[in-house]
Amino acid sequence: MSKILSKSALIAVNRIGDIIIPHSNEFPSFSEAGGIEHIDDIMSYTPPGDVKDLNMVLSILAYCPGFVLNILVKQMLSSNKKTGPLSPILRQLDIGLRGIVFTCYYSGKTGSSYKGKNPLDIIGYKITRLED
Amino acid sequence: MAATYDFIIIGSGTSGGVLAHNLQKSGAKCLLIEAGKYFKKETFPKNEADASTQLYWGGGLEFNESATMAFLRTRAVGGTSIVNQCLMNRFDDIAFRDWKTQSEVGFFNEKDMSSYYEKVEKALVLHTFDKSEFNNNAKKFTAGCDKLGYKWDYLQRGQSDCALDKGNDCIGCLGGCRRDSKQSTMVAFIQKAEKIGLEILTEFTVDSVENKTDSVLVKGEKAGQKQVLTAKKIILAGGSFGSTGILLRSGFKDRLPALGKYFSSHPQFMSFGIYDEYIDSHKGAFQSVASKDPSFRQKGFKLENVFASPISIGMLFNSVGKRHQELMRQYRNMACIEVAVRDEPSGEIFLNKKGKVVVRKELTTRDRSRRDQGLEVIQNIFSNSGAKEVVHSPYYFGLHLMGGCVIGSNAQTSVVDPDFKVHGMDNIYISDSSIYPNAPGINPSLTIMALSQKLSEQLTR
Ligand SMILES: Cc1cc2nc3c(=O)[nH]c(=O)nc-3n(C[C@H](O)[C@H](O)[C@H](O)COP(=O)(O)OP(=O)(O)OC[C@H]3O[C@@H](n4cnc5c(N)ncnc54)[C@H](O)[C@@H]3O)c2cc1C
Numbered sequence: 210m211s212k213i214l215s216k217s218a219l220i221a222v223n224r225i226g227d228i229i230i231p232h233s234n235e236f237p238s239f240s241e242a243g244g245i246e247h248i249d250d251i252m253s254y255t256p257p258g259d260v261k262d263l264n265m266v267l268s269i270l271a272y273c274p275g276f277v278l279n280i281l282v283k284q285m286l287s288s289n290k291k292t293g294p295l296s297p298i299l300r301q302l303d304i305g306l307r308g309i310v311f312t313c314y315y316s317g318k319t320g321s322s323y324k325g326k327n328p329l330d331i332i333g334y335k336i337t338r339l340e341d
Numbered sequence: 342m343a344a345t346y347d348f349i350i351i352g353s354g355t356s357g358g359v360l361a362h363n364l365q366k367s368g369a370k371c372l373l374i375e376a377g378k379y380f381k382k383e384t385f386p387k388n389e390a391d392a393s394t395q396l397y398w399g400g401g402l403e404f405n406e407s408a409t410m411a412f413l414r415t416r417a418v419g420g421t422s423i424v425n426q427c428l429m430n431r432f433d434d435i436a437f438r439d440w441k442t443q444s445e446v447g448f449f450n451e452k453d454m455s456s457y458y459e460k461v462e463k464a465l466v467l468h469t470f471d472k473s474e475f476n477n478n479a480k481k482f483t484a485g486c487d488k489l490g491y492k493w494d495y496l497q498r499g500q501s502d503c504a505l506d507k508g509n510d511c512i513g514c515l516g517g518c519r520r521d522s523k524q525s526t527m528v529a530f531i532q533k534a535e536k537i538g539l540e541i542l543t544e545f546t547v548d549s550v551e552n553k554t555d556s557v558l559v560k561g562e563k564a565g566q567k568q569v570l571t572a573k574k575i576i577l578a579g580g581s582f583g584s585t586g587i588l589l590r591s592g593f594k595d596r597l598p599a600l601g602k603y604f605s606s607h608p609q610f611m612s613f614g615i616y617d618e619y620i621d622s623h624k625g626a627f628q629s630v631a632s633k634d635p636s637f638r639q640k641g642f643k644l645e646n647v648f649a650s651p652i653s654i655g656m657l658f659n660s661v662g663k664r665h666q667e668l669m670r671q672y673r674n675m676a677c678i679e680v681a682v683r684d685e686p687s688g689e690i691f692l693n694k695k696g697k698v699v700v701r702k703e704l705t706t707r708d709r710s711r712r713d714q715g716l717e718v719i720q721n722i723f724s725n726s727g728a729k730e731v732v733h734s735p736y737y738f739g740l741h742l743m744g745g746c747v748i749g750s751n752a753q754t755s756v757v758d759p760d761f762k763v764h765g766m767d768n769i770y771i772s773d774s775s776i777y778p779n780a781p782g783i784n785p786s787l788t789i790m791a792l793s794q795k796l797s798e799q800l801t802r
Contacts, residue, residue: 231662308401
C-alpha cells in the first residue's frame with residue numbers, strides 16, 4: 210500500500226513495469242521483483258503538483274487494454290526523435306515512468322514475498338563504500 | 342527594519358560555501374540560507390534511488406521546456422558540490438578571452454585571476470591521478486586515444502583520502518562522500534565556518550528579495566511558515582536557476598532586461614562500448630582521465646571517461662523488454678565516454694504563470710555539429726580498444742548550469758556589474774554560476790570558487 214500513489218496508479222505502474230521489464234530466464238519481471246512496495250521511499254520528495262498529475266495519468270492508464278499500453282510505451286521511446294505538440298508530454302512520461310520502474314527495480318530493495326535473486330546481483334553490481 | 346545580519350548568503354553550494362566561510366572569518370555577522378537539508382557523511386542517502394530523490398531538485402531531474410534535455414542540481418547544504426565529481430580546473434586563455442569579449446570585464450584573464458585561484462586551491466586538498474589508479478574504464482579510454490594519437494591527461498580532483506587502495510569505489514560519492522574525502526564546500530568551507538560562528542538556516546526556500554536604501558529584505562518560507570529576514574547586504578548563491586528565479590520573482594525583469602538570458606549547460610552525451618571481458622567501470626576511481634587534445638578544444642567539445650549506477654544506465658538506453666535486459670546483463674562489460682559540448686549561450690530562464698522556473702534551451706546547429714564530431718571520435722576510440730558494440734544514448738543532460746544573471750559592464754546585456762553588484766542595486770551581489778557570460782568548455786567549479794573568493798575580498802576590504 211502506498212500513501213502517495215493511489216491503488217489504480219499502482220496497478221498501472223505494475224502493468225507498464227512488466228512491459229518495460231518482462232519475466233525472462235534470468236530476470237524477474239517488474240511486478241515479480243516487487244520493488245514497488247518501496248514506492249513511497251522513492252516518491253516522498255516528488256513535488257506535490259507532480260504527484261497529483263502522475264496519479265491522474267496513471268489512474269487512467271490502469272484501465273487501458275494491454276495493447277494500448279504497449280503502443281504508449283513504444284511512442285514514449287520514440288518521442289525523443291519527434292517534434293509534434295504531444296512529444297514533450299510523451300518525453301516527460303517516458304522519463305517519469307521509466308524512472309519509477311527502473312528506480313524500483315534497481316534500488317536493491319525487493320518485495321516482501323519475492324524469494325529470487327536481486328536484480329542488482331543478476332547484473333553483478335556491487336560496490337564497496339568505505340567509511341572512515 | 343534594522344538589518345539583523347551584515348551578510349545573508351542565499352544558497353550554500355560551490356559559491357555560497359566559499360563566501361560564507363570568508364565573510365564569517367572576516368568577523369562579519371553572517372547567515373547562510375539553504376533550501377535543502379543538512380546531510381553529513383553519516384547521514385547521506387545509502388543508495389542510488391534515495392540519493393537521487395533526496396538530494397536533487399525536482400526529486401531527481403528537471404527538464405527544459407520541450408523535455409529534450411534534463412538538468413541536475415542539488416538541494417542540500419554544500420549544494421551541487423555534494424554530488425559533483427569535484428574535478429577542478431583553471432580556465433585557459435580561450436575561455437577567459439571569450440568571457441572578456443562578451444562581458445567587457447577587465448579581470449577576465451589568467452594573470453588577474455591567478456591569485457584568487459591560488460587561494461581557493463590552497464583551501465582545498467587537490468589530487469592529480471596517475472596510471473596506478475586507473476580502473477579498466479580509464480585503461481580502455483587511454484588505450485583507444487593512444488592508438489589514434491589523441492592527447493589525454495590525468496584529472497585533478499578535490500579529494501583527501503578516497504581509500505582506493507583499500508577497495509573503496511568512488512561511484513558512491515555521487516550521492517555524497519561518506520568519508521569527507523571529496524572536497525565539497527561543506528567539507529572544505531562550511532563546516533570550518535560553523536566552528537567560528539556561522540549561522541546556517543536550512544530548509545528555508547527564498548522566494549524573493551526587496552532592496553531598501555541601506556538593507557535588503559529576504560522573503561521566504563520554512564515548513565510552510567513565511568518569514569522575512571534582513572541584512573545590510575545579500576549575496577545570491579542559488580546557482581543559475583536559483584539566483585535567476587529569485588530575481589525574477591522579485592520583479593526585477595523590467596529593470597534588468599538581460600535577466601534570465603544567456604543560459605548554457607555544457608550538454609553531455611554518453612556512449613557505451615561493450616566488451617567481451619568485464620570492465621567494471623563502477624569500481625575504483627570513478628573518473629581519472631579526460632581528453633586534452635588541442636583540436637577538440639578548438640572544435641568545442643571534450644571527452645570524459647565516466648559511468649553511472651544501474652538506474653541511470655537503464656534510463657540512458659532507449660530500450661525496454663528483451664533489449665533492455667540484454668544491455669543490463671552486460672553492465673559489467675561496459676566502458677563509457679561522454680562528449681561535453683561547449684554550447685552557445687542561447688537558453689533563457691523565465692517564470693510560468695505559477696511562478697515556477699522554466700528553461701527554454703534547445704541545441705543549436707553549432708551545438709549539434711560539435712556533438713557529432715565528439716561522437717565520431719568516441720566511436721573510433723571504442724572500436725580501437727576492442728569494443729564489440731557501441732551504443733550512443735539519445736538522452737542528454739546539463740550538469741553545468743550557467744548564466745541567467747550574467748556579468749558585464751553594460752546594464753542592457755548583463756545583470757551584475759564587474760563588481761558583482763546587481764546593476765542599480767547597491768546591496769545585492771552574485772558570484773555563482775549564474776553570472777557566467779558563456780560556456781567555458783571547462784569544469785566550472787574552481788572558477789566559481791575563485792570568483793567568490795574575489796567577491797569576498799572585495800566585500801571585506
Ligand atoms: C553530477 C554532477 C557532477 C558534476 N561534476 C563537476 C565536476 O567534476 N567539476 C566541476 O567543476 N563541476 C561539476 N559539476 C557542476 C558544478 O557542481 C556546478 O556548476 C556548481 O556546483 C554550481 O555552483 P553554484 O554555487 O552556482 O550552485 P550550487 O552548487 O548548485 O548551489 C546552489 C545552492 O543554492 C540553493 N538554492 C537554490 N535556490 C534557492 C532558494 N530559492 N532558496 C534557498 N536556497 C536555494 C540550492 O539548494 C543549492 O544548495 C557537476 C554537477 C553535477 C550535477
